[in-house]
Amino acid sequence: IVYGAFAAIKEKQKVENPIEIFDAALKNTSPLMEVRSRRVGGANYQVPVEVRPERRISLSYRWIIGAARNKKGKPMRVKLAEELIAASKNEGGAVKKRENVHKMAEANKAFAHFAW
Numbered sequence: 001i002v003y004g005a006f007a008a009i010k011e012k013q014k015v016e017n018p019i020e021i022f023d024a025a026l027k028n029t030s031p032l033m034e035v036r037s038r039r040v041g042g043a044n045y046q047v048p049v050e051v052r053p054e055r056r057i058s059l060s061y062r063w064i065i066g067a068a069r070n071k072k073g074k075p076m077r078v079k080l081a082e083e084l085i086a087a088s089k090n091e092g093g094a095v096k097k098r099e100n101v102h103k104m105a106e107a108n109k110a111f112a113h114f115a116w
Contacts, residue, residue, distance in 0.1 A: 004077030009084060025087035029063055029094040030056040033105035038114050046103035060094070067093030076111045
């Protein structure tokens with residue numbers, strides 16, 4: 001599926017190396033902050049925390065694949081190629097997911113002092 005997606009990227013974007021687009025897509029979808037639930041004094045707070053580098057990459061993979069799966073009516077390699085191209089241009093479902101996660105972290109910045 002991945003090799004098929006790379007072939008489709010090569011064909012659509014007229015690029016020599018589709019891995020450059022893959023790298024750009026990963027960079028554009030990796031989150032810097034996320035929220036974690038923390039129970040303090042009987043209340044649950046969404047506490048913003050920094051994301052470890054390994055988790056950034058795995059979340060990027062997960063979100064790109066999830067966004068590609070949500071598209072209908074095409075083979076997975078084509079959907080994955082389209083999502084990677086969109087993510088490399090800062091568009092698409094995976095980038096939107098990252099923006100939502102960052103927005104949540106920003107909205108709950110007041111609870112950052114609970115992070116330990």
